[in-house]
Amino acid sequence: MPTPTQREVVILVNPNAGARTRDDEVGRLVETLASRGHNTHASTNLDGACREANDLHASGRLQTLVGVGGDGTLAELVNRTEHGVPIAILPAGTANLLSRHLGFRRSVAQWVEAIAAGRTIRLDAGRANGRLFTLMLGCGFDAQVVRELEAGRTGHIGRFAYFGPIARALAHYDFPEMRIYCDDCEVGSEEGTHAEPFEAGWLFAFNLPCYGGGFRFTPAADGRDGLLDVCTFRRTSRWHGMRYFAALVLRSHRRLADCRFVRTSRLRIEAEGKVPYQLDGDFAGYLPVEVEILPERLTLVIPPDSPYRPTDETAT
Secondary structure (H helix, E strand, C coil), X not given: CCCCCCCEEEEEECCCCCCCCCHHHHHHHHHHHHHCCXXXXXXXXXXXXXXXXXXXXXXXXXEEEEEEECHHHHHHHHHHCCCCCCEEEEECCXXXXXXXXXXXXXXXXXXXXXXXXXXXXXXXXXXXXXEXXXXXXXXXXXXXXXXXXXXXXXXXXXXXXXXXXXXXXXHHCCCCCEEEEEEEEEECCXXXXXXXXXXXXEEEEECCCCCHHHCCCCCCCCCCCCCEEEEEECCCCHHHHHHHXXXXXXXXHHHCCCEEEEXXXXXXXXXXXXXXXXXXXXEEEECCEEEXXXXXXXXXXXXXXXXXXXXXXXXX
């Protein structure tokens, strides 16, 4: 909970998030917080907002750094702020996977209550080649779709913006094979077993059970267990991709003989071909990639009606 001296609220508005801007909602948020005695600092300057939040946090005066945007906005805030900075991510992006997972809605009244109350949880973060992510990592075709989308992006992203990139990726992606190294895997009920390197055509690693379109690759993924839940599909072709897609829609992919699940705190992914990877829905680079989990790296503000209990309450 915030102390009487923690009254400063820094608000970062991503003007490119989602399909349209949220100027009216941000204005009402700032006005209501100010009426409750909070000093608000609203900006569209990412680096400036993060520097200010870090300085206020170091001096003990920061209540919350607020991101008005989507999952990409949160990723930028997490990668620019110090450990322990409390962040509230309000749903103004395209998918808003994490904010909705925490229980946020498109409600200014709920946002104000969450920021004023200052209830927080601590969740793990992933790190891939030095960059933090909150939700998941994807290697292969889905990352190629994200790369195609970002290459042609000219402004706001709507849900239908993915159709063209999917078509281009299907036409040009070669589905190279990946090799996965995992030294502390939990395979099935066996904990901490050494897994031999294995191959896959598709790989998804989850800190939280969130993915666009409502797909549930690893519904048991828990951002508080110090592990990534990894789902791989073995075959490398468009035909097998359609088969995997159908299984995901039917939520029967766990029964596929060429679908594999492991849980681990660290893995390395390599490929001889050019294989892209994405973090939280943003293109991040090409393999190889070293991935690890950072326990309790994130401090996130939750709304009063969140399915999560605040970390301090859980501890007691």
